[in-house]
Amino acid sequence: MTIKIAMIGVGLIGGSLSLCFKGKPGVTVMGYAHLEELKDKYIASGVVDAATLSLEEAVQDADFIFLCVPVGLLESYFEQLSRLPLKKGCIITDVGSTKASIAACAEQIRLKEAYFIGGHPMAGSERAGVDAASAVLFENAYYVLTPSVHVPEEAYGRLSELLAYTRAQIVRVEPLLHDDIVGAISHLPHVIAVALVNQVREYNESNPLYKMLAAGGFRDITRIASSDAIVWRDILLSNRDVLLELLKDWNSQMSSFTTMLEQKNGEGIEDAFRQAREFRSVLPERRKGMISPLFDLYTDVQDAPGMIGKIATELGTNDINLSNLEIIENRVDVPGIMRLSFRQEEDMERAKTLLASLGYQVWI
Ligand SMILES: NC(=O)C1=CN([C@@H]2O[C@H](COP(=O)(O)OP(=O)(O)OC[C@H]3O[C@@H](n4cnc5c(N)ncnc54)[C@H](O)[C@@H]3O)[C@@H](O)[C@H]2O)C=CC1
Numbered sequence: 001m002t003i004k005i006a007m008i009g010v011g012l013i014g015g016s017l018s019l020c021f022k023g024k025p026g027v028t029v030m031g032y033a034h035l036e037e038l039k040d041k042y043i044a045s046g047v048v049d050a051a052t053l054s055l056e057e058a059v060q061d062a063d064f065i066f067l068c069v070p071v072g073l074l075e076s077y078f079e080q081l082s083r084l085p086l087k088k089g090c091i092i093t094d095v096g097s098t099k100a101s102i103a104a105c106a107e108q109i110r111l112k113e114a115y116f117i118g119g120h121p122m123a124g125s126e127r128a129g130v131d132a133a134s135a136v137l138f139e140n141a142y143y144v145l146t147p148s149v150h151v152p153e154e155a156y157g158r159l160s161e162l163l164a165y166t167r168a169q170i171v172r173v174e175p176l177l178h179d180d181i182v183g184a185i186s187h188l189p190h191v192i193a194v195a196l197v198n199q200v201r202e203y204n205e206s207n208p209l210y211k212m213l214a215a216g217g218f219r220d221i222t223r224i225a226s227s228d229a230i231v232w233r234d235i236l237l238s239n240r241d242v243l244l245e246l247l248k249d250w251n252s253q254m255s256s257f258t259t260m261l262e263q264k265n266g267e268g269i270e271d272a273f274r275q276a277r278e279f280r281s282v283l284p285e286r287r288k289g290m291i292s293p294l295f296d297l298y299t300d301v302q303d304a305p306g307m308i309g310k311i312a313t314e315l316g317t318n319d320i321n322l323s324n325l326e327i328i329e330n331r332v333d334v335p336g337i338m339r340l341s342f343r344q345e346e347d348m349e350r351a352k353t354l355l356a357s358l359g360y361q362v363w364i
């Protein structure tokens with residue numbers, strides 16, 4: 001069986017998806033570029049099998065079409081696709097960071113013989129362009145899909161099956177709920193990071209010592225302020241209503257700090273820090289992701305480097321899929337704990353039995 005995938009926009013996300021699919025049995029990836037120099041670059045970088053400047057040629061006979069352009073261009077591409085001859089049963093999906101506007105567009109322009117399923121891989125970086133693409137970008141991340149009621153389960157299943165190549169975990173979410181949640185956990189933090197960096201940038205104009213001393217921590221917590229301006233302009237404008245509400249709440253959080261400082265309310269400041277720490281401590285600790293937890297197993301660590309190799313080999317030999325392995329060190333002079341995370345509860349149970357039989361002390 002052959003599968004043709006058309007990638008419309010081969011940047012960080014389109015390029016990373018292409019790398020996940022290219023070379024898989026029967027799969028060919030065709031990139032669409034809107035500029036001649038990009039077409040040559042896509043081919044030269046080896047992320048796609050072929051590239052074209054013609055949208056019609058890119059999508060001809062495609063089984064899957066991925067729209068990987070900035071959010072502000074999604075509707076125009078969707079509309080163009082609805083007027084092109086597409087393969088019967090073709091699945092069009094997107095990777096936009098907002099889901100309500102493209103879902104509304106797909107609701108208005110009903111495709112005849114193709115299906116639209118909105119998508120959002122919940123992983124990325126502050127980098128942009130095909131040079132930043134990576135085959136492992138989505139591993140261990142969540143991948144949101146927002147199928148409408150008109151999409152048959154068969155089509156949803158076909159897309160989920162293809163996305164298994166990304167090694168991400170599929171989560172089904174309603175578009176409006178997606179935008180509310182992602183607005184709070186991703187879009188608002190980007191706004192805050194940019195505002196914070198710009199505030200310090202302005203202070204720095206009168207005293208360059210700000211920049212000099214801002215190395216390290218400040219740089220780390222504001223990493224996302226280096227994200228692509230066009231991509232983020234489109235995301236914020238597309239999720240404008242949600243963000244306006246979130247910013248009202250953010251302003252009231254800031255006002256509460258202003259009041260506590262004016263009133264020298266030390267107890268209130270302590271409470272704010274304690275409440276934040278408590279909630280943060282129950283956030284899932286996996287590096288990428290948002291909703292469902294992993295299944296975790298713990299064991300004492302005597303010799304971390306040696307044990308990691310041994311345990312990973314034992315699990316691999318027994319076909320147990322380990323999702324993540326982490327050493328949690330509390331103090332430098334005290335042996336830490338190893339956390340083994342599994343996507344499937346069954347894998348965790350099998351690992352527990354296996355490691356216990358090998359003499360390891362394990363607990364959940
Ligand atoms: N940056 C991130 O970490 C994430 C981004 N997304 C979403 O993925 C989408 C793509 O973003 P990135 O890959 O980060 O951006 P990018 O800038 O790396 O890639 C965008 C691609 O679209 C192409 N493009 C720009 N204008 C075009 C046009 N008029 N016609 C055709 N192609 C055009 C660019 O040449 C580039 O290949 C956006 O909708 C974004 O919201 C989703 C998850 C994570």
Ligand SMILES: O=C(O)C(=O)Cc1ccc(O)cc1
Nearest residue numbers: 097121122123124125126224
């Ligand atoms: O750089 C980071 O950490 C990100 O926040 C990446 C990111 C950007 C946009 C998305 O829609 C999802 C993930």
